[in-house]
Structure formats: structure tokens, C-alpha cells
Amino acid sequence: MTDEVRMVDMTLRDGMHAVDHQFTPEEMADVAAALDAANMDVVEVSHGDGMGGSSINYGFAAADTEEYLDAVVPELNDTELSVLLLPGIGTVEEIDMAIDRGADICRVATHVTEADISEDHFTYVKDRGLEANGLLMLSHMAEPERILHEAELMQEYGADAVYVMDSAGALLPSDVRDRVGLLADELDIEVGYHAHNNLGLGIGNTLAALDAGATTVDGCLRGLGAGSGNAQIEVLVGVLDKAGYDINPDFFGVMDAAEDVLVPMISDDEMPELDNDSLMLGYAGVYSSFLRHTRRVGEKYDIDPREILVELGEMEVVGGQEDLITDVAARLAEDRDAGTAAEAASDD
Amino acid sequence: MTDEVRMVDMTLRDGMHAVDHQFTPEEMADVAAALDAANMDVVEVSHGDGMGGSSINYGFAAADTEEYLDAVVPELNDTELSVLLLPGIGTVEEIDMAIDRGADICRVATHVTEADISEDHFTYVKDRGLEANGLLMLSHMAEPERILHEAELMQEYGADAVYVMDSAGALLPSDVRDRVGLLADELDIEVGYHAHNNLGLGIGNTLAALDAGATTVDGCLRGLGAGSGNAQIEVLVGVLDKAGYDINPDFFGVMDAAEDVLVPMISDDEMPELDNDSLMLGYAGVYSSFLRHTRRVGEKYDIDPREILVELGEMEVVGGQEDLITDVAARLAEDRDAGTAAEAASDD
Incomplete structure (x- = not known):
């Protein structure tokens, strides 16, 4: 267990699912500015399904990724900018576009058993000098050993970190420990964890991941995300502070970003809710x-x-x-x- | 760690705080019937601050405890009925009244360092042949050794179980393990845990408590309770089932009680919310x-x-x-x- 934790805010990417990808560039700029003021380590900005996701299949966003990045970049001083790419949805053209506009990190996501489709993307991102993070989605669908194999592939391709993504919110704390713990023991790179709250374990599982060796974790203001949402990041900041972790974000600042900046943009219907539907998805995986x-x-x-x-x-x-x-x-x-x-x- | 867990639903007691103690006897009867149909082990029925709480100090309830119990008792077949008593608020007259109406369990709650005020109440409850459970409130305010001392007093007085109550929602999973684990190791009676969700850990902390040796846990439908509420009991049922614990409540039945019976009774404003206010209370304790x-x-x-x-x-x-x-x-x-x-x- 290390005490230093990097916190990544997903409000402007995973949170896009909750608003049908309809944040305006101005809204994104306001949220990004508040997170930068609160010393957030990283903000991720993209369509909910990554760059190139704006389409009839995944839902059209209110603006192009270019417009979002152009709006957000001037607001970021110390906070790094991440973009998401799912091979098959986004392409190298989008990677180039994001780098040209100032992205610091590109996250490449695949299904938990399909890391092998990401080699070209990692190679490209690393060749262009960016930090590359690998995300293994729906990680409740594979045993720890299989996840390790896939994570090792991403490490080979050049990933600087690999995340266990609990995309369906289906993992229990013991499952998280098994998965994250094995990766932290065996990989030479950072291990991250990304929670969903379908079983009410957004915060509990993130703590379990950190305890098992993760050093970078995701969350969203107010937990904004589809269904029951993600780990609520202002809560996570308070909890990690209370638990003695060494974190950069300012607790009150992130709280303010949530309640003063994000909440007025969001309707009650868009707020994450742990209702029977989202509970069932997590229970069934x-x-x-x-x-x-x-x-x-x-x-x-x-x-x-x-x-x-x-x-x-x-x-x-x-x-x-x-x-x-x-x-x-x-x-x-x-x-x-x-x-x-x-x-x-x-x-x- | 034992695998058998007793589940206690608090919707009609701790949940009373969320509705300003305004459930009607008919509403209570409907919720109790749904919980009984779903095989809940125990339901607790009382003013939010226990029997005798209906007053200018704690808020007048919509009906007398007598009326609530008379409405609920005919709906319960296999589910046991619990009532709450805080010494200083409730008296032996209320215990008699509840027993006469069919209560199976009386829970006696004190501040975590004041178990010594409960001796007469435990003696009285046990003399009348009921199950007596002791609750140590605001248990983040005492170290594990002190809590053990207080729990041992309650055990001496005749308690059949002692609960660690995280009344302010201020404990982290490691704090829960330390407290519940010590009690489970040292006491001869059952150990229980009662969560609040101020740090988003209602479910995560309850799992930690069970892992540390608790065998009885509290929750509320939809987490109903003041501020950020309690552990959401339909989620807890799903999680414990998924984790392999031996529980009686039926998952779909408890989900139905939440969404089909409770939710229509509750306004959006009464629904628990993890906002900045409740987060701060948990953070500060x-x-x-x-x-x-x-x-x-x-x-x-x-x-x-x-x-x-x-x-x-x-x-x-x-x-x-x-x-x-x-x-x-x-x-x-x-x-x-x-x-x-x-x-x-x-x-x-």
C-alpha cells in the first residue's frame, strides 16, 4: 500500500452518459475551472463512449470533442487533461486532434478480455509522447489471472497504468482486492480502479482497491454517471483525507465544484439514483x-x-x-x- | 466469521426522521406487510427517537406508538417486531405497552460511553421475557477498548446482542473492523452493526462489520433516514446474497417493498441524499x-x-x-x- 493517490475526475466523460452527452462547452469549462481551482489531479473530457462516440449508435453529443477541448483547456492550470478512446469507436485522427489541443493523457479502453486490439493505439499514443493508460472494462467478467494476462499485454504495448474498470458495478470488495491486488503485485506500472455504484459500493470498493495497491482512482462530482453513477468524488476526497492518504485535491473546493457548479446544471432526473433497475444490473453483472x-x-x-x-x-x-x-x-x-x-x- | 446474518429493517423507526415522524399507521401497516411477505427477519417500529419521542423536543409523530403497533402487528407473520427505547426519553410504561401489543425485541440505546444508565431498562425487559438488544450510539466517539467496556456492561445487564451504531456515519471500514472485531472476539453475545451513509459507506461498512464478526445488521428501504440515510436494505440483501451469506429476506421481495410500497409514500425531498451537508457531518463526526x-x-x-x-x-x-x-x-x-x-x- 502506498499513501500517494492520484485522483481523476470523470464528470465530463462518464458523467456525459447521465446528461445524454448534452453538456455544452461552456458548462464543461465551468466544471473544469472549478476542479482546477480545487487542485484535482486529472479531468477527463470526451463523449461518454470516448472520442468519436458522437453518433447515431452512441448518441450525438451537444458539441464536437474539438469544441469541448477548446473550451476546457484554457481553464486548466495544474490539472492534467485526459481523453478516452475505445478502439473501434475512436481513431488515431482523434488522438492527433486531442494532442494538438493539449491533452496530457490518453486512456485506451477495451473489454476485459480483449486487450490485444489495443496494441496499435498504445504504440501511437506513446510515440507521440503522451501518458497512456489502459482500461479493462467489465472486469467482473474475468478471473484475476485472466485480467493480469490482459494487463500485462497493455504494459507490453507501453501503458503507463492499467485500470480495473467495474463497468457494471458488479464487484464486491473482496473481488476488487483479488483483482487489483494481483495486478499491483505483478505489474511494473501503476494500477487504477474505477467504480460504479450499482451495489452501493462506489466508495467502499475504491477504498478496497487502494488498500490492495491501486494508486490512481476515478470518480465524478455527485457520482454523475449512468444509472447509479460512479464513485462520488467529493465524498471520496473527504474519505481519503480522513483515512490519511496523501492526495492533492482540496476537500472543500471539490465539494463546491459539486454543489455550486455541477448541481445547478443537472436536473433531478439526471442525478444518479440507486433504484431497482441499477441495483439489478449490478447484481446480475x-x-x-x-x-x-x-x-x-x-x-x-x-x-x-x-x-x-x-x-x-x-x-x-x-x-x-x-x-x-x-x-x-x-x-x-x-x-x-x-x-x-x-x-x-x-x-x- | 459466521455466514448466518439477521437483517433488521429500520424504515419505520430510523426512517421516521426522514418524514418528520409523519408516517400514518396505515402507511406503516403497508410497509410492514411488504417486509413480512419478503421474509424480513425483524422490523423496528417507533418514533425516530424511540418510544416516547413524540414531543416538542423531538417532533410530534403523526400517531401514538400504540396506534402504530396496533396497525403493524396484524401484518406480521414470521417477521419479529422490535421497538426502540432511549433511557430518558422512553420509560418502563412504554416497554409494558409495547410488550402487551406484541413486541418481540426491545432495543435500548445509549451514548457510546453511557451504557451504565441502561441497567434498569435491560433488567426490566429481560424480566418480562423479551429479547433485549443494546445500542451504543455515536460509536466513532470512543476507541474500541472503551466500546468493549460499555458493551460488557450491557452484556452484564442481560443484553442478548450489542450493536455498534455509527450514528454520524463517520466511521471508515477499518474503524468498523476494529470496533466490531474486538466486540465479536470478546463478548459472549451477538454483535450488530448499524450504518449511516454520510461517507458513502453504508454498504461497504456493513460488509466490513460482517467480515469482522457481526451477525445482525440494520438497514432501511431506499436507505430512508435523516440526511444521507442508512444502509439501503434492498441493496444490502442483494449484496449479502451475492457474497454468499445465509440470509432469510427475499431479494426481489425487498426490492418490491422499496419501490412499489415505500417510494410512492415519499416525496423527492424526503429521499436520502449524499449532499455537502450530510457529507460534512460524516467527515467531522x-x-x-x-x-x-x-x-x-x-x-x-x-x-x-x-x-x-x-x-x-x-x-x-x-x-x-x-x-x-x-x-x-x-x-x-x-x-x-x-x-x-x-x-x-x-x-x-
């Missing part, structure tokens, strides 16, 4: 894109959509496999009807 | 009664009320010591003015 379809199919087959989600979670479905929902519902309905028939028979 | 006065005094002395709260927390103030707020603000203002004067002098 399923990505939020399944929620709406599952409800519709559940109604058709008269099956509790939560049962379908649990089944899907056990099958470890990923985005793009939404067609499996109907198969699962049909099977559950068949099991139920068979059960009812057997009961009726035994009643005779 | 100060009880919520200080909040309003601190803001007023801070304005008068032009001192950030958060600085006053931090000072008050270091002084370990308790309810009733609100007059210290002005002293602290005056001292902070004096220090500030002296600093400004010294700066001005050194500028010359």
Missing part, C-alpha cells in the same frame, strides 16, 4: 443496454425481467448479444409451465 | 442538530461553516453542546484576523 429489452420481453412471456437479467448475467452476455434475451425468456417460461404441469399432475 | 446553527454563526463571523464543523468534531461535541458553536467561530475568526494582521505586518 449485466450492462444497462439490456434493461429496456428485458422488460419488454419479460412482459410478453410473463416472466419477472429480473429473473431474465440474472440468467443473462450467468451467461456473461456482453453488448451486442441482446437477441439472447428472448431465448432466455422463452426457456424460463417453458421451465415455469413444465413446473406448473408437474404440480398439477402431482395434485391429482 | 458531528450530529446533524449542529448544522443549522453552524451555518448561521458562520455567516455572522464570516467563517466557512465547514471549518466550524471540523473543529467541533475534534472537540467531540454531543447534542446539547450547541452553545460551543459561537465560541469556536469566534476563535477561528480571531485566528484569521491575527493571521491577516501578521501578514500585513510582514508585508511592510
Whole structure:
């Protein structure tokens, strides 16, 4: 365990999901200025799904990444600027654009078992002299040893840090310790952790990650993010300060950024909420894109959509496999009807 | 560590704080019925400050405890009924009343260093044949060894379980482990844990408590409770199920009780929120009664009320010591003015 922690604010990237990617460049500038004033280490700015995400598939953002970066960069003095790239969504053109505008860090994210698609991107980012961080998404879907293998690939490609991303908010503190602890023991680079709050463990899991050897952690003001959101970063600052970690952000300053700057921009509906939907996604370990379809199919087959989600979670479905929902519902309905028939028979 | 966990729902007691003690007996009956249907182990029903709390000091409830108990008892089949008593607020008359109406458990709560005021109450409850649980409130204000001493007193008096209550939501997981772990090692009776979510650790701390040897834990539907609320019990059920604990409540049933039964009774303003106010109370370890006065005094002395709260927390103030707020603000203002004067002098 090291005591120095780097804190990365995701309000202007992961938080974009909560506002349907509709922050204006001016709003981003205001949030960035408040975070810079509060000594935040890093702010990340991008479409919620990374650079190039603004599209019919992922939702159009209110402005181009260029406009966002142009608005934010003048507000940053000591705070570093990070951008996100998902191979397949963003390209090297976007990396160039971000570097030209002053990005300090490029984070490259892949599914937890697909680090091998990121080699070219890491090579490119490092060749251009930037810090490169690797993100392994949906990390509840792989065992610690497999995650280590993928993280070692990213390290080989040149990553300066690798993050365990709990994208579905499905990990328990013991799961976090196992994953982060192994990476911290075996890698030569920094290990990071990124929480979602679906199981109410945004802060608890981040503490577990730090205890297991992570040295860089993500969060958002007010926890802003899809569904139940991310680790609430002003809370995290207070907790890390209280726990004796060596951090740069100023507690009161980050609190002010949350309540005086961000909150007035956000409607009540956009605020993260730990309701039954987000809880079920975390419990089942399923990505939020399944929620709406599952409800519709559940109604058709008269099956509790939560049962379908649990089944899907056990099958470890990923985005793009939404067609499996109907198969699962049909099977559950068949099991139920068979059960009812057997009961009726035994009643005779 | 044992795997069997008893879960106690506090929606109709600690949750009363969030609704200014205004649940109607009918609303209580509906919530209790949903929790009983979901196999909750215990529900607690009382004024937020315990039986006898309905008063000008603590806020008048919408009905008498008698009416609440009469409404709830017919709805409970397998779920046990608990009532809360704070010596000095409630009396033996209320214990008799609750027993006559069917209470199974009486919880007796004192400040963490004042267990000695509870002897008569425990004796009385045990003489009448009920289960008696002891609650040590504001347990961040005492070191583990002192808490053990107080818990041993309650054990001597006849308590069947002692709870570490994190009334201000001020404990970190390591603090919880130290406190609960020592009690679990040294006591012959059950150890419980009761969280508040001021540092976002309602769920994380409850897991830490169970890992350290607690076997009974509290929570509320949707986390309902003053400020940032308690551990959100439907989330806790999902998490404990996922973590492999042996629990009785049905996950989907408790989720339904939260969203279908409780949520329609509650306004948005009554929903727990982890805002700057509740975060500061947890960070400073100060009880919520200080909040309003601190803001007023801070304005008068032009001192950030958060600085006053931090000072008050270091002084370990308790309810009733609100007059210290002005002293602290005056001292902070004096220090500030002296600093400004010294700066001005050194500028010359």
C-alpha cells in the first residue's frame, strides 16, 4: 500500500452518459475551472463512449470533442487533461486532434478480455509522447489471472497504468482486492480502479482497491454517471483525507465544484439514483443496454425481467448479444409451465 | 466469521426522521406487510427517537406508538417486531405497552460511553421475557477498548446482542473492523452493526462489520433516514446474497417493498441524499442538530461553516453542546484576523 493517490475526475466523460452527452462547452469549462481551482489531479473530457462516440449508435453529443477541448483547456492550470478512446469507436485522427489541443493523457479502453486490439493505439499514443493508460472494462467478467494476462499485454504495448474498470458495478470488495491486488503485485506500472455504484459500493470498493495497491482512482462530482453513477468524488476526497492518504485535491473546493457548479446544471432526473433497475444490473453483472429489452420481453412471456437479467448475467452476455434475451425468456417460461404441469399432475 | 446474518429493517423507526415522524399507521401497516411477505427477519417500529419521542423536543409523530403497533402487528407473520427505547426519553410504561401489543425485541440505546444508565431498562425487559438488544450510539466517539467496556456492561445487564451504531456515519471500514472485531472476539453475545451513509459507506461498512464478526445488521428501504440515510436494505440483501451469506429476506421481495410500497409514500425531498451537508457531518463526526446553527454563526463571523464543523468534531461535541458553536467561530475568526494582521505586518 502506498499513501500517494492520484485522483481523476470523470464528470465530463462518464458523467456525459447521465446528461445524454448534452453538456455544452461552456458548462464543461465551468466544471473544469472549478476542479482546477480545487487542485484535482486529472479531468477527463470526451463523449461518454470516448472520442468519436458522437453518433447515431452512441448518441450525438451537444458539441464536437474539438469544441469541448477548446473550451476546457484554457481553464486548466495544474490539472492534467485526459481523453478516452475505445478502439473501434475512436481513431488515431482523434488522438492527433486531442494532442494538438493539449491533452496530457490518453486512456485506451477495451473489454476485459480483449486487450490485444489495443496494441496499435498504445504504440501511437506513446510515440507521440503522451501518458497512456489502459482500461479493462467489465472486469467482473474475468478471473484475476485472466485480467493480469490482459494487463500485462497493455504494459507490453507501453501503458503507463492499467485500470480495473467495474463497468457494471458488479464487484464486491473482496473481488476488487483479488483483482487489483494481483495486478499491483505483478505489474511494473501503476494500477487504477474505477467504480460504479450499482451495489452501493462506489466508495467502499475504491477504498478496497487502494488498500490492495491501486494508486490512481476515478470518480465524478455527485457520482454523475449512468444509472447509479460512479464513485462520488467529493465524498471520496473527504474519505481519503480522513483515512490519511496523501492526495492533492482540496476537500472543500471539490465539494463546491459539486454543489455550486455541477448541481445547478443537472436536473433531478439526471442525478444518479440507486433504484431497482441499477441495483439489478449490478447484481446480475449485466450492462444497462439490456434493461429496456428485458422488460419488454419479460412482459410478453410473463416472466419477472429480473429473473431474465440474472440468467443473462450467468451467461456473461456482453453488448451486442441482446437477441439472447428472448431465448432466455422463452426457456424460463417453458421451465415455469413444465413446473406448473408437474404440480398439477402431482395434485391429482 | 459466521455466514448466518439477521437483517433488521429500520424504515419505520430510523426512517421516521426522514418524514418528520409523519408516517400514518396505515402507511406503516403497508410497509410492514411488504417486509413480512419478503421474509424480513425483524422490523423496528417507533418514533425516530424511540418510544416516547413524540414531543416538542423531538417532533410530534403523526400517531401514538400504540396506534402504530396496533396497525403493524396484524401484518406480521414470521417477521419479529422490535421497538426502540432511549433511557430518558422512553420509560418502563412504554416497554409494558409495547410488550402487551406484541413486541418481540426491545432495543435500548445509549451514548457510546453511557451504557451504565441502561441497567434498569435491560433488567426490566429481560424480566418480562423479551429479547433485549443494546445500542451504543455515536460509536466513532470512543476507541474500541472503551466500546468493549460499555458493551460488557450491557452484556452484564442481560443484553442478548450489542450493536455498534455509527450514528454520524463517520466511521471508515477499518474503524468498523476494529470496533466490531474486538466486540465479536470478546463478548459472549451477538454483535450488530448499524450504518449511516454520510461517507458513502453504508454498504461497504456493513460488509466490513460482517467480515469482522457481526451477525445482525440494520438497514432501511431506499436507505430512508435523516440526511444521507442508512444502509439501503434492498441493496444490502442483494449484496449479502451475492457474497454468499445465509440470509432469510427475499431479494426481489425487498426490492418490491422499496419501490412499489415505500417510494410512492415519499416525496423527492424526503429521499436520502449524499449532499455537502450530510457529507460534512460524516467527515467531522458531528450530529446533524449542529448544522443549522453552524451555518448561521458562520455567516455572522464570516467563517466557512465547514471549518466550524471540523473543529467541533475534534472537540467531540454531543447534542446539547450547541452553545460551543459561537465560541469556536469566534476563535477561528480571531485566528484569521491575527493571521491577516501578521501578514500585513510582514508585508511592510
